[in-house]
Amino acid sequence: EPEVTQTPSHQVTQMGQEVILRCVPISNHLYFYWYRQILGQKVEFLVSFYNNEISEKSEIFDDQFSVERPDGSNFTLKIRSTKLEDSAMYFCASSEGQGGNYGYTFGSGTRLTVV
Amino acid sequence: QKEVEQDPGPLSVPEGAIVSLNCTYSNSAFQYFMWYRQYSRKGPELLMYTYSSGNKEDGRFTAQVDKSSKYISLFIRDSQPSDSATYLCAMSGLSGTYKYIFGTGTRLKVLA
Numbered sequence: 001e002p003e004v005t006q007t008p009s010h011q012v013t014q015m016g017q018e019v020i021l022r023c024v025p026i027s028n029h030l031y032f033y034w035y036r037q038i039l040g041q042k043v044e045f046l047v048s049f050y051n052n053e054i055s056e057k058s059e060i061f062d063d064q065f066s067v068e069r070p071d072g073s074n075f076t077l078k079i080r081s082t083k084l085e086d087s088a089m090y091f092c093a094s095s096e097g098q099g100g101n102y103g104y105t106f107g108s109g110t111r112l113t114v115v
Numbered sequence: 116q117k118e119v120e121q122d123p124g125p126l127s128v129p130e131g132a133i134v135s136l137n138c139t140y141s142n143s144a145f146q147y148f149m150w151y152r153q154y155s156r157k158g159p160e161l162l163m164y165t166y167s168s169g170n171k172e173d174g175r176f177t178a179q180v181d182k183s184s185k186y187i188s189l190f191i192r193d194s195q196p197s198d199s200a201t202y203l204c205a206m207s208g209l210s211g212t213y214k215y216i217f218g219t220g221t222r223l224k225v226l227a
Contacts, residue, residue: 004158035215042119043159043203045214056212091158098213101166103149106158 002026004107006092012113013082021077021110023092032075033093033104034067036060043091049075050098082114118142121204121218130227134191138204138218141185145216146208148180150189153201153220162202163189194225 005024013019025032034046047057049067066078075094079086089111093104121138128134136150147166151159163178165171165187171178177190187206191198201220207213 006158042219043205043215043217045216048213056214058214093158099147099207101147101164103161103164104159104215106151106160108156108158111156 002105004092004094004105006090006107006110008110009108010111010113012115015084015114016081019079019082019112021079021090021092021112023075023077023107024073025075025092025094026105027073029094029096029105031055031095031098031102032067032069033095034077035091035093035106036088037091037109038085038088046077046090048098055098079112082112084114087112087114119204119206119216119218122221123219125222125224127224127226128194130194130196130225132194132225134194134198134223134225136189136191136202136204136221136223138187139185140187140206140216142206142209143182143185144209145206147206148178148187149205149207149215150176150178151203151205151217153203155200159203191223194223196225196227199224 032049037043047061048055064080089109091109092107095102149164150162153159168182175192179188203220204218205215
């Protein structure tokens with residue numbers, strides 16, 4: 001069964017450092033997303049991406065965050081200067097179409113720990 | 116009032132029991148209702164989605180939506196230890212946005 005692959009599974013970084021989280025979405029999917037889940041809290045939307053541009057972003061997704069699809073397969077989330085409160089599980093997801101009738105496929109996540 | 120509310124549990128049931136998991140929501144404009152299962156240290160996995168009101172059945176799982184009460188349910192029949200996971204409800208379909216709004220998840224433990 002096709003899956004969304006995320007690397008690394010766990011990243012520890014010092015406050016103020018830049019991190020790049022990587023994702024390989026399902027090959028025929030057109031819509032890509034990043035969500036995050038702070039420990040004990042709900043899964044929260046960060047950003048959606050379609051046709052090489054951001055289609056929607058949340059208020060969490062400020063200037064410290066950026067996304068990129070550098071080639072035909074990878075989808076990355078960059079956090080420019082990490083803060084302690086960025087510690088969370090970051091999930092990449094992809095879907096064939098947009099809308100609730102297209103269920104997302106999520107990756108297994110990257111656990112980001114900022115120290 | 117929170118947009119989507121879900122009892123965090125944990126909920127412990129014996130193997131074979133019928134499990135009922137529920138979410139309430141405040142915004143009547145939601146149109147799509149999803150249930151995801153999340154095993155420890157894994158990403159959410161889509162179980163079922165329902166459009167608008169009504170029931171949907173898939174094997175041992177039944178999803179129910181009652182838009183008049185702003186209440187959705189997931190029933191698991193003949194629960195198995197492998198069903199032990201966190202169950203997340205999610206909703207979408209608000210005008211101008213395609214994002215999903217998740218509940219906090221209910222942790223379910225099925226005892227052998």
